[in-house]
Amino acid sequence: MISLEHVSRSFAVGDQQVYALRDISLDIAAGDYVSLMGPSGSGKSTLLNLIGLLDRPSSGTYSLDGKDVTALNDEEQARVRSEKIGFVFQSFNLVPRLTAAMNIELPLILAGIPSGKRKARVEGLLKDYGLSDRADHRPDQLSGGQRQRVAIARATSMHPSILLADEPTGNLDQSTGREVIDLLEILTEQNVALILVTHDPAIGGRARRQLHMLDGRVIG
Amino acid sequence: MRPIDIASFASHSLQSSRTRTLLMMLAMSIGVGAVVVLTALGEGARLYVVNQFSSLGSNLVLVFPGRTETAGISPGMLLGQIPRELTMEDARALLKSRAVSRIAPMTIGSSEISYGPLNREVVVLGSTSDLLEVRHMELALGQFLPSTHEGEPVCVLGAKIRHELFGNASPIGKWVRLGDRRFRVIGVMGSQGESMGYNTDELVIVPVSAAHMLFNNSGLLRILVEAKSRDSIPRAKQDAESILLARHGERDVTVITQDAVLATFDRILRALTLAVGGIAAISLSVAGVLIMNVMLIAVSQRVKEIGLLKALGASSSGIRTLFFTEAALLSIAGSIAGLALGEAGVLTIAKAYPSLPVTAPWWAVLAAMGTALATGILFSVWPARRAARLDPVAALSGR
Ligand SMILES: Nc1ncnc2c1ncn2[C@@H]1O[C@H](COP(=O)(O)OP(=O)(O)O)[C@@H](O)[C@H]1O
Ligand SMILES: [Mg+2]
Numbered sequence: 001m002i003s004l005e006h007v008s009r010s011f012a013v014g015d016q017q018v019y020a021l022r023d024i025s026l027d028i029a030a031g032d033y034v035s036l037m038g039p040s041g042s043g044k045s046t047l048l049n050l051i052g053l054l055d056r057p058s059s060g061t062y063s064l065d066g067k068d069v070t071a072l073n074d075e076e077q078a079r080v081r082s083e084k085i086g087f088v089f090q091s092f093n094l095v096p097r098l099t100a101a102m103n104i105e106l107p108l109i110l111a112g113i114p115s116g117k118r119k120a121r122v123e124g125l126l127k128d129y130g131l132s133d134r135a136d137h138r139p140d141q142l143s144g145g146q147r148q149r150v151a152i153a154r155a156t157s158m159h160p161s162i163l164l165a166d167e168p169t170g171n172l173d174q175s176t177g178r179e180v181i182d183l184l185e186i187l188t189e190q191n192v193a194l195i196l197v198t199h200d201p202a203i204g205g206r207a208r209r210q211l212h213m214l215d216g217r218v219i220g
Numbered sequence: 221m222r223p224i225d226i227a228s229f230a231s232h233s234l235q236s237s238r239t240r241t242l243l244m245m246l247a248m249s250i251g252v253g254a255v256v257v258l259t260a261l262g263e264g265a266r267l268y269v270v271n272q273f274s275s276l277g278s279n280l281v282l283v284f285p286g287r288t289e290t291a292g293i294s295p296g297m298l299l300g301q302i303p304r305e306l307t308m309e310d311a312r313a314l315l316k317s318r319a320v321s322r323i324a325p326m327t328i329g330s331s332e333i334s335y336g337p338l339n340r341e342v343v344v345l346g347s348t349s350d351l352l353e354v355r356h357m358e359l360a361l362g363q364f365l366p367s368t369h370e371g372e373p374v375c376v377l378g379a380k381i382r383h384e385l386f387g388n389a390s391p392i393g394k395w396v397r398l399g400d401r402r403f404r405v406i407g408v409m410g411s412q413g414e415s416m417g418y419n420t421d422e423l424v425i426v427p428v429s430a431a432h433m434l435f436n437n438s439g440l441l442r443i444l445v446e447a448k449s450r451d452s453i454p455r456a457k458q459d460a461e462s463i464l465l466a467r468h469g470e471r472d473v474t475v476i477t478q479d480a481v482l483a484t485f486d487r488i489l490r491a492l493t494l495a496v497g498g499i500a501a502i503s504l505s506v507a508g509v510l511i512m513n514v515m516l517i518a519v520s521q522r523v524k525e526i527g528l529l530k531a532l533g534a535s536s537s538g539i540r541t542l543f544f545t546e547a548a549l550l551s552i553a554g555s556i557a558g559l560a561l562g563e564a565g566v567l568t569i570a571k572a573y574p575s576l577p578v579t580a581p582w583w584a585v586l587a588a589m590g591t592a593l594a595t596g597i598l599f600s601v602w603p604a605r606r607a608a609r610l611d612p613v614a615a616l617s618g619r
Contacts, residue, residue, distance in 0.1 A: 045617075054531055054612045075535045082533025093528050093616065097236040107532045109225045158533070 001161070001193060002028040002051060007060035009046055020046040021057070022216040030161060031191040035204035038213035044197045045166055047213070051195065052085050052164045053077045082111045086155030086163045086192075088184070090170040092147040094139040094154075100146075101126060101135040104154045111158060125153040129183070145176035152183055156192075163187060166197045181206070221538060230545040233522075240518070244511055245554040248596065251504035252558025252588045257565040258500045259584035262493025264569075267577040269489060273482045277355045280478040281456050283314070283443040283464070287472050304472050305439030308428055313467060314445055317459030319452040324351040324444040325428055329435040331399045333424060335385040342381060342424045344398060346431025354446045357420065362392045362407035370427045375403040379411040380421040398424065399434050453477050497584050501591050507554075508595030515547060515603035526607050527615025536608040543604035544597065551596025555589045562588070 009021040020043045028034055036044050049055040050062065053069060062070050069080060086107075087093075094103045101122050108118040126132045129149045139147055148168060155163060165184060169177030181196075181203055188194045198204045212219050221229075234241045285306045311325040327346040332339055349367040352359065364376055375396065382391055391405040403426060412420045432438055447456035460475045519526070526539055534542075562580060570578050 049613045052531065054616075075537065078530070078533055078535035078538065081531065087531045089616070093524065093531075095525055095528065097233065106529075109229065110221055110529065110533045110538065112222050112225075114222070115225075154532070 001030045001032075001065055002026070003063045004051075004057075005061050005063075007050065007057040007062060009043075009050060009055065010058045019216050021050070024060070024216075024218055026211075026218060028193055028195070030193055031188060032193045033185070033188040033208045034193070034195045035207035035210050036195060036197045036213065037199070037201065037204045037210065042213040043216045044213055048164050048166050048195060048197055051162070052087060053081050082107065082158060084161050086158065086160035088148070088151050088155050088163065088165040088168045090167040092139070092144075092151045092171070094147055094150060096139050099136045099138055100131055100142065100150045103139070103150055104157055107154060107158045121157060125157055129153045143176075144172050145179060148172060148176075148180050149183065152180070156187065161192060163192050163194045165194065167199065168196070169198065169200065169203065177203070221534075221541070226541060226545050227549070230542055230549055234546055234549060237518070240514055241550065244507075244514055244550055245557055247507040247510045248504070248551060248554025248592055249558030249561050251500065251507045252555045252592050253561035253565060254500035254503055255497055255584060255588035255591070256559060256562025256580045257569070258496040259493050259588075260562075260566045260578045260580035261569065261576075262489065262496055263581050263584075264576045264578035266486060266489035266493065268575070269485045270482060271577070273478060273485070277444065277446065277478075279447040279450055279453055280354070281445040281447060281453060281460060282476050282478065282481075283445060283460055284474040284476075285439065285442075285472070287474055304468055306443060306473065307438065307440065310464060310467060311440060311443045313463050314443065314460055316463060317456060319447055319455035319459055320445055321448045322350040322354050322446045324348055324354040324446075325440045326351075326442050326444065327428060327431050327435075327437075327439070328441050329431060329437075331424075331434060333381065333385070333396055333398050335391075335394065335396045338385050340381075340384060342378075342398075342422065344431055344434065345423050345425045346428040346434075347425060348428060350446075351425070351444070354444050357412065358410035360408045360410040361390065362405070364407055365425065365427055366406075371429045372427065373401060373403045373430055374406045374427070375430075376407040376409060376425040377405055378409050378419075378421045378423040378425075380419075381424060382408045398426070401430075401434060403430070453479065493581075493584075497587070501587065504588070504591045505595050507592070508599040511547060511550065511596055512599035512603060515543065515600050516606065518546075519543065519603050519607045522607075523610060523615045524618060526610050527612045530610075530612035531616065539610075540604045540608035543607045544600060547596050547600030547604070548593070551593045554596070555592035558592065559585065559589065 004024055004026040007021060007024045008019065010017045010019045024047065036047065038044055046055065050057055056070055061068055064080065064084070069077065072080065095106070098106070104125050105118050105122045108121060126135050129152065131146065131149060131153065134142060134146060139150070142150065163184065168180055168184070172180060184194055184196065185206070196204070196207060204210055283306065285304065308325060311323050314320055314323050324347050329344050330341060331344050333342045347365065348370070349365045351357070352364045360379060365374065366372065375398065377385070377391060385391065385396065386394070391408065394405050395402050396405060409420055409423070409425070426434070445456055445460055447453045454477070457475050457477055461471070461473070464473050465471055529539060566578050566580055569576070
């Protein structure tokens with residue numbers, strides 16, 4: 001499903017080129033559960049953003065479901081993000097002025113789904129993630145674990161085929177982190193490909209496929 | 221995104237930064253309100269002048285002694301000569317024109333009027349019987365100046381003079397004293413208020429010859445000439461000029477039509493209204509700059525949100541539309557509030573100065589609303605573009 005061929009990503013810092021990704025070739029199948037580990041600065045987030053179409057490679061090709069997506073324009077890429085990709089971040093990234101329900105609804109609004117259908121889906125998600133009694137709470141009224149559950153509900157609201165999680169447990173204590181990982185793993189059983197960036201070998205070790213990065217390369 | 225969702229998302233984010241939203245609306249509404257109030261004042265002044273002129277009478281041509289050159293000064297004036305007087309004979313001669321239906325000479329002076337122990341200063345207007353018709357004046361009691369026996373010592377009192385001297389008793393047939401002469405009251409004017417600088421309520425009208433004797437002079441202040449119809453106004457003006465040229469041997473009078481004066485005032489006051497309206501509109505563009513500034517701040521405060529929206533499937537143009545909509549909603553709300561503010565101001569002025577017909581002209585209201593919307597939207601182009609162009613990765617990481 002995801003296919004990277006000789007992908008590099010470099011940044012111009014002053015008059016120097018800094019390589020965040022070097023010649024990466026990688027295939028990830030539908031429903032795969034991949035953990036991405038490596039020291040800080042090794043390029044994990046850059047790779048994730050690239051797969052999530054928030055960034056473009058400096059060279060190489062990226063095809064998704066057999067289609068070269070780097071060639072798409074902004075509008076088309078946005079559509080792919082909307083329909084196929086869900087993001088879960090370390091710092092939750094909820095919109096502070098919106099309630100839990102409205103945060104979950106956001107991708108559906110952006111996709112232009114009619115209001116009646118949205119409400120039904122949001123209600124279902126709130127129930128699935130045990131947030132029904134928190135629907136009208138704003139993020140600052142929720143605990144860290146609840147916030148990340150809202151974020152996961154939001155990431156799955158459009159039924160994506162790829163879920164990209166960048167250190168989703170980084171801001172959580174161990175037991176809450178474990179709950180969040182459990183929720184994500186349930187999704188992989190529903191044919192969602194999960195790419196999970198983590199520092200924690202105990203968490204990374206649970207994945208079916210484990211990738212290690214160093215200095216912009218995938219070293220196995 | 222559906223339009224309704226765009227609008228509700230935009231209004232939601234406006235509501236969540238209440239102070240900022242209210243301040244911007246205030247700036248915008250002061251601008252719109254200023255345009256409405258200032259143009260209403262200008263238009264009120266114009267209508268006031270137009271009304272004043274129309275109450276003077278219709279189809280009027282005015283003859284003044286002395287020549288007002290459009291360019292330069294007359295040789296006579298240069299030598300310090302006083303222009304030749306207009307006389308009653310001049311006035312009567314104007315009736316020879318077939319374009320003229322009636323004339324009314326006017327001479328003005330001030331004197332003391334007394335009846336019994338009561339007395340006051342009054343403006344005395346010397347004229348003839350036709351003044352009533354020419355000036356469209358109304359009589360409340362008795363009769364106006366007689367058309368024969370012009371030398372008779374009779375007078376017609378203004379409504380206020382009559383009230384002060386006689387109260388509610390009828391003054392008809394009573395003798396009053398003007399200066400050192402006695403006049404018999406034959407009529408009372410209806411109450412009309414101000415017109416062209418004279419309050420007819422405080423006038424005493426006497427025959428021209430009586431006024432001349434009273435003030436020991438012989439000239440006329442002006443002659444009101446009524447043309448037979450609207451179409452014959454130019455003809456009446458020409459005739460008046462040629463008749464007086466023949467009588468005086470030189471062009472030493474000024475003949476103007478009421479329309480010409482009116483048109484000039486109309487032009488000047490309309491230009492003035494446009495000018496003050498324009499200045500107020502400039503204050504609107506200041507509001508626009510303010511909106512731009514605040515929107516730019518809003519964009520930089522919401523960098524993370526913008527990055528997130530992109531990650532959740534918003535395109536750059538979608539983000540642009542969202543910020544645009546925010547600015548547009550703000551401008552609409554601001555200009556509606558401004559319209560309300562302006563109309564409230566107009567009502568207050570109308571209450572304070574009932575004689576001034578203040579209403580904001582529709583074109584000014586439209587222009588103010590249009591300018592407000594246009595500046596609001598125009599000045600949000602840059603912030604909206606800046607938001608749309610944000611790199612989502614950098615935005616999300618707060619870099
Ligand atoms: N926008 C950028 N400009 C310059 N250098 C960058 C930028 N983004 C990432 N990098 C560099 O690329 C490398 C990889 O970064 P990143 O993918 O964030 O690492 P990780 O997520 O593994 O900690 C780092 O050396 C980082 O400094
Ligand atoms: Mg990282």
